Amino acid sequence: MSTNEAKYDIEKFKKAHKILKEFSYELKPVVKGYNDRTLYINLATLEIKEKPVPAAMKKKFIGGKGFDLKLLWDAVSGSTRWDSPENEICIATGPIAGNTNYPGSGKSLVTTISPQTGIPIDSNVGGHFGPYLKFSGFDAMEIQDKSDRDVIIYIDGNQGKIQIFEAPLEALDSHVLAEQLHEMYAANEREKQHVSVVSAGRGSEHAWIGCLNFSYWDKRRKLPRLKQAGRGGIGTVFRNKKIKALVVKYSGLTGKSNNPVDLETLQKTGLKLHKEIISLDDKQCQMRTIGTAHLVEIMNDYDLLPTKNFRFGSHPDAVKLASWVWKKYFTQNVPDGCWYGCTMSCAHGVDNFELKTGPYKGHKVLVDGPEYETVGGCGSNPAIFDPDAVIEINFYCDTYGLDTISFGTLTGFIMDCYENGILNKERTGGLEMTWGNWRAALEMMHQIARGEGFGLVAGKGVKYMQEYFAKEYGADAQFLKDIGMHGKGLEQSEYQSKESLAQQGGYYLTNKGPQHDEAWLIFMDMVNNQIPTFEKKAEALHYFPVFRTWFSLQGLCKLPWNDVEPADNAEQDEPNKVPAHVQNYVDIYNAITGEKIDKKELMLQSERVYNFQRVFNLKMGHGKRPDDYPPYRAMGPVTAEEYESRAERYDKALQEKQNINPQGKSTEEKIKLLRQYREQQYESLIDAVFKRRGWSRDGVPTVEHLKEIGMDLPELIELVKKHL
Amino acid sequence: MKYLHTFAEKCNGCNTCMSVCSQLYFKVDDPEKSAIKVSAAGKNSFALSVCNQCRVCVAECPTAAITVNKLGVVMINKTLCINCLACVAACPTDVMMTYRGGLVPFKCIACDACAKQCPTGALKIEVKED
Numbered sequence: 001m002s003t004n005e006a007k008y009d010i011e012k013f014k015k016a017h018k019i020l021k022e023f024s025y026e027l028k029p030v031v032k033g034y035n036d037r038t039l040y041i042n043l044a045t046l047e048i049k050e051k052p053v054p055a056a057m058k059k060k061f062i063g064g065k066g067f068d069l070k071l072l073w074d075a076v077s078g079s080t081r082w083d084s085p086e087n088e089i090c091i092a093t094g095p096i097a098g099n100t101n102y103p104g105s106g107k108s109l110v111t112t113i114s115p116q117t118g119i120p121i122d123s124n125v126g127g128h129f130g131p132y133l134k135f136s137g138f139d140a141m142e143i144q145d146k147s148d149r150d151v152i153i154y155i156d157g158n159q160g161k162i163q164i165f166e167a168p169l170e171a172l173d174s175h176v177l178a179e180q181l182h183e184m185y186a187a188n189e190r191e192k193q194h195v196s197v198v199s200a201g202r203g204s205e206h207a208w209i210g211c212l213n214f215s216y217w218d219k220r221r222k223l224p225r226l227k228q229a230g231r232g233g234i235g236t237v238f239r240n241k242k243i244k245a246l247v248v249k250y251s252g253l254t255g256k257s258n259n260p261v262d263l264e265t266l267q268k269t270g271l272k273l274h275k276e277i278i279s280l281d282d283k284q285c286q287m288r289t290i291g292t293a294h295l296v297e298i299m300n301d302y303d304l305l306p307t308k309n310f311r312f313g314s315h316p317d318a319v320k321l322a323s324w325v326w327k328k329y330f331t332q333n334v335p336d337g338c339w340y341g342c343t344m345s346c347a348h349g350v351d352n353f354e355l356k357t358g359p360y361k362g363h364k365v366l367v368d369g370p371e372y373e374t375v376g377g378c379g380s381n382p383a384i385f386d387p388d389a390v391i392e393i394n395f396y397c398d399t400y401g402l403d404t405i406s407f408g409t410l411t412g413f414i415m416d417c418y419e420n421g422i423l424n425k426e427r428t429g430g431l432e433m434t435w436g437n438w439r440a441a442l443e444m445m446h447q448i449a450r451g452e453g454f455g456l457v458a459g460k461g462v463k464y465m466q467e468y469f470a471k472e473y474g475a476d477a478q479f480l481k482d483i484g485m486h487g488k489g490l491e492q493s494e495y496q497s498k499e500s501l502a503q504q505g506g507y508y509l510t511n512k513g514p515q516h517d518e519a520w521l522i523f524m525d526m527v528n529n530q531i532p533t534f535e536k537k538a539e540a541l542h543y544f545p546v547f548r549t550w551f552s553l554q555g556l557c558k559l560p561w562n563d564v565e566p567a568d569n570a571e572q573d574e575p576n577k578v579p580a581h582v583q584n585y586v587d588i589y590n591a592i593t594g595e596k597i598d599k600k601e602l603m604l605q606s607e608r609v610y611n612f613q614r615v616f617n618l619k620m621g622h623g624k625r626p627d628d629y630p631p632y633r634a635m636g637p638v639t640a641e642e643y644e645s646r647a648e649r650y651d652k653a654l655q656e657k658q659n660i661n662p663q664g665k666s667t668e669e670k671i672k673l674l675r676q677y678r679e680q681q682y683e684s685l686i687d688a689v690f691k692r693r694g695w696s697r698d699g700v701p702t703v704e705h706l707k708e709i710g711m712d713l714p715e716l717i718e719l720v721k722k723h724l
Numbered sequence: 725m726k727y728l729h730t731f732a733e734k735c736n737g738c739n740t741c742m743s744v745c746s747q748l749y750f751k752v753d754d755p756e757k758s759a760i761k762v763s764a765a766g767k768n769s770f771a772l773s774v775c776n777q778c779r780v781c782v783a784e785c786p787t788a789a790i791t792v793n794k795l796g797v798v799m800i801n802k803t804l805c806i807n808c809l810a811c812v813a814a815c816p817t818d819v820m821m822t823y824r825g826g827l828v829p830f831k832c833i834a835c836d837a838c839a840k841q842c843p844t845g846a847l848k849i850e851v852k853e854d
């Protein structure tokens with residue numbers, strides 16, 4: 001692999017920098033996982049200040065997404081839109097984050113008011129930025145207002161220095177920009193690992209599905225790796241504020257950087273999980289060799305892999321995207337943890353991939369991924385069964401700063417519209433958006449990056465297109481509603497929820513939109529039938545979203561929780577919760593912070609923030625029952641073709657669940673009957689879930705519930721009262 | 725590669741090697757801080773655990789703090805180590821060592837100090853082809 005010396009004219013870039021603001025702060029060690037201060041930056045006034053973290057904030061919001069949401073809440077009003085000056089991008093870690101012992105402890109949590117949904121979005125992302133920010137002195141940072149020119153914000157965590165400067169010459173696309181900045185801020189090759197860069201890309205400037213790339217330096221590949229804060233358009237807000245990049249530099253990381261009260265327990269617990277992962281992963285999820293892409297054939301076999309805009313759940317060509325294919329592409333035997341000490345090491349990459357299209361055509365690049373969601377979204381869903389094409393789409397999404405999940409789901413939607421005559425070559429400006437046409441999909445993406453043509457429409461997401469196609473082309477609005485796979489404005493991630501009522505709730509009874517990070521219940525529900533009643537489904541839809549919120553309070557990755565399980569997990573009560581690993585979390589939290597929580601308190605910490613986020617949605621004019629419905633394609637067959645593809649299952653359901661004899665009925669009649677039933681079931685599910693969550697029938701957290709969980713902050717009570 | 729070859733059948737359990745090793749590298753006589761471990765393996769028989777320079781840990785280290793030197797000995801660069809203990813978990817023979825309160829793991833670097841003092845000839849530095 002080539003080194004990067006002399007690849008870029010760094011001196012020229014530096015000469016063009018114009019310092020706009022400098023700020024010094026006192027360096028203090030992290031104590032028991034906290035700095036007890038956050039960083040505030042205003043890009044219009046150039047104000048930079050430290051804010052203390054009051055004890056009450058720590059108690060109620062814990063850290064990570066909790067801190068982000070609290071800072072964001074204080075910054076915005078109900079009328080704030082994504083591009084309003086007061087909107088912020090908040091980045092935080094959490095008390096556990098940055099430890100090097102327990103796998104999966106390096107996540108940053110990013111929030112903003114989303115261009116897609118109008119409510120807070122939160123994304124959980126790897127890379128080194130968050131932990132380095134923490135050890136530089138800040139539990140969170142908030143960036144408010146906008147600059148009128150491209151700026152870089154630089155934090156030097158060893159010197160206690162922050163700069164905002166004008167940066168006109170560096171590249172915009174992330175794979176180049178990150179490399180330039182790692183080089184710029186490292187005095188030598190060895191220092192590159194002490195730098196981390198947050199950037200977006202040209203696509204983020206023109207689309208609402210912009211993502212952020214968080215970098216870390218890969219010593220072996222001698223290149224920056226990029227991990228994405230993908231969902232909900234945070235990259236769009238970033239570029240709207242004219243931020244080119246955030247850079248942090250910190251050296252001096254050790255296993256004690258958090259100053260834990262009980263290092264021994266932390267080390268012991270971490271070592272236990274390291275050993276579990278190293279000995280069991282090959283037999284379990286193969287995260288160390290393939291990563292989440294190991295799921296492709298499993299999902300295909302269970303009819304859960306989205307194909308053709310979620311019409312179907314499997315495809316004969318899906319084997320072309322199966323795990324063994326990816327294993328060959330991914331460079332093996334290199335540590336691929338997105339933070340130090342993650343032996344799960346799932347962040348695989350394709351080296352020396354030669355691009356076939358776009359501005360970097362002919363370049364040999366390192367591609368981060370693809371992960372399962374990208375394969376499902378940009379592969380099977382638009383029926384692109386060509387691994388090279390998926391890798392290329394993955395690469396360009398990342399470097400342009402576009403979310404692969406949203407891009408994949410919206411591309412599927414466009415191809416569906418194309419097949420149904422809602423779109424044609426004329427309307428797409430010549431793009432032939434037929435199933436599997438990866439060249440057209442890529443060209444559409446290059447248009448997004450250039451800010452031209454049909455790409456401009458596409459990049460605004462499914463919800464925008466639904467309205468646009470109905471208005472401009474007179475398309476059937478109901479049909480568009482049925483096949484447009486988004487909730488609250490956010491594109492659904494890549495699992496078929498059609499035959500699992502619980503997962504429909506897992507996707508759509510969520511705070512930010514249909515994203516699998518709250519609950520993934522398909523196997524529990526559909527395959528193993530462990531939660532047959534509404535009450536049981538509701539219990540799962542209470543427990544898992546609340547539990548999983550805790551990862552985002554702490555700066556943890558979800559994967560080491562249940563993508564490896566102790567050998568005796570199946571014999572435990574409630575194996576789905578992986579009880580031994582939950583105990584690990586309690587133990588390491590206590591070991592770092594010196595608190596004495598148990599599993600119950602862990603849940604309460606999360607439940608407070610979960611409900612806070614729900615009320616935040618309310619503040620933004622959403623967050624009620626009508627916001628929580630799926631498009632019908634997420635619930636059942638919209639078209640005759642879909643019905644026929646699973647006719648046996650659906651006919652049987654009519655007979656057994658609705659006592660209707662399907663014989664002699666037309667497919668259209670049967671679709672209608674089934675739909676009535678499923679929509680009714682969903683209503684009952686909402687009732688049960690809201691009740692279990694302590695919310696009104698309308699989905700508003702009740703005053704009693706907020707009191708019970710200790711989240712009865714005056715502002716929240718005042719707000720919910722207006723809606724109860 | 726250079727490595728410490730052990731002949732457990734000759735070991736009489738005197739623990740001299742552990743004292744020598746921990747004193748040389750940690751300035752204390754403490755078996756927890758010895759890179760070679762002697763343990764009982766039945767009546768009058770002992771097991772010796774020590775690094776065989778297999779290199780599995782090299783690939784595991786996220787900061788590339790573990791490298792192989794010219795003699796084929798696996799070495800840890802303390803300033804690069806961020807104390808994750810991944811190498812400890814990865815070692816197939818459990819001889820990447822840690823001690824309570826310690827941050828950087830340690831291992832046998834085939835220095836010959838213990839072998840020189842072993843009264844029974846149970847330890848010997850040898851070289852084998854890579």
Ligand code: SF4
Nearest residue numbers: 104338342344346557
């Ligand atoms: S499991 Fe994968 S995504 Fe999670 S922290 Fe480890 S390497 Fe990163």
Ligand code: SF4
Nearest residue numbers: 775776778779781815
């Ligand atoms: S410490 Fe263990 S893994 Fe590393 S070289 Fe020695 S025996 Fe092999």
Ligand code: SF4
Nearest residue numbers: 785805806808809811
């Ligand atoms: S403990 Fe140190 S030497 Fe061992 S794997 Fe971690 S960083 Fe590398």
